[in-house]
Amino acid sequence: MTYHSGSRAVQDRFGVRDVADHVGQAVGQGIRPVAAAFLEQQPMLVLGAADPASGAVWASLLTGEPGFLRATGPRQISVVGGVRAGDPLAGALSGQDTPVGTIALDPRSRRRMRLNGRARPTPRGLAVEADQIFSNCPKYLQRRESYETVDRPSAAARRSCELTTEQREFIESADTFFLATVHEHGADASHRGGNPGFVRADSPYELSWLDYPGNSMFLTLGNLAVDPRAGLLFLDWVSGAVLQLTGTARTEFGPDGVRTVRFTVAEILETPAASPLTWSVPENSPANPDPAR
Template identity: 50%
Template sequence: MDPYHHGELAVQKRAGLTETAKAVSGAIMTEIPDVAADFIEEQQMLVIGAADNRGEVWSSLLAGEPGFITVTGPSSLSVAAALSAGDPLHHTLAEPTRLGMIAIEPGTRRRMRMNGTARPTRDGLEITLERIYANCPKYIQKRVPQWQPAAPREPREAGALAEQDIALIDSTDTFFIATTDMDGNADASHRGGNPGFLQVRGPRHLRWPDYVGNSMFNTFGNLEVNPRAGLMIPDWTTGSLLHLTGTAAVDWDPDHAAALPGAQRVVDFTVERLVRVDNASPLRWTDPQFSRFNPPITHEGGTS
């Protein structure tokens, strides 16, 4: 069976990368290799993405000491962690949920991408995987975590970005995006670049460059059939998480991409709702060592 749905195939064709996507599809597995199992069980965070019961798509983060993720079978995991009550996916995970996931280790620039179905348990989640594959280390900023237990604060909900949200976005070098396909299957993906690569164009409008990736176009393929998306922007120093839900559109105009160094395409995101939870994560991270693959950022009057 083709591992790609018709949205992914359409985007691969439009990008002229159909054969490349076919070639890399062999990396997609249904069972967890031993080396991947060892990596997953060493992690302290698991980025997730899912749609809630209103169809809004969100991304969030589960964290725990190494070992909080356990490989329980050839295609199954258990996760001993829960989201705070103020997290936008807290209620969603109380029911069986199609989940996209990334186990990511910034300190070594390694990540495993997974998709499956999560079911709640007394201690967290039991997850049956349908797909698992490694992603390349491009655009991951190298950081080392420290554990600092802290109680999440009350969430702040809004329909547009406030000044503190804009300040976080302007300084960020990493965010995560969740999407779903036409059947509700969820995906979570990483985006990275030098600070400024995620641009605030207005209180409800973000834009970012799409850099060279793995040619699978899982995110773009989902957006082709369902424009709803969720972004999660971490504050690496305070543990705060900014969750955004809305719609994303891929801009294929080559002139627009040419204005942003390294961009193959441009993505525009419209914010419909946001939830900010300060102290949401117990992880605090060292200052980043930026990826050598990060393209420079265009500013008025030049580049950095």
């Protein structure tokens, strides 16, 4: 894998360039049979991209019956249905060769797979041609044993520029969120997890979280080092409500390798009943640190 200057700068800051090069050897362009089988079992996909009209970066949730997501070639996946109407990335995904990052996460098995590439519309939804394909370890991923599909009536989305008290409480009760970032040649979507309280709503305009130790590739922090735009997605795993935020993020480097990411809100979209999935009660990852800071 070829890293850009942002990721290299963070890797060098922590002296992990050799580790990152070793881990990067697992990043490929082809979809192996085991990965194709994994994708076909999933009822949801998170996709991150920049809206070319506004420049804002968003993370969006796509759902469907297992099989809605499948490998259709050695480097291509298809997504039946695409994003829902009114999603902030609907316009971006109507064009050709839109840089996107995707992550398929399965709470049942605590497995996840990331596929970054270029999206184009199809008569049935989307196709994504892969530039990078890789899996991550189950660290910080909460187990949810099962889900049910519920027929939920649609509800109007609510836009705002500052977090309400209820939204701040929801964020601070979360054990998972998804983070979209971009760089000059592409986009990335990643997962962040921890015990409730690991992400904080410090004000109606700012969130923060500790960046826990990971695979040393520093793709997300590297992207933020060269482009601060970011999109966050919080999912209510029971009601199906989705909270999407776009804004900018910066990393503060403290002593003893502590890294704090601070996200400044530019716009918020809250959509009740955006997902038809209701998941079972989570079992927190044993890797989760104490969120107290």
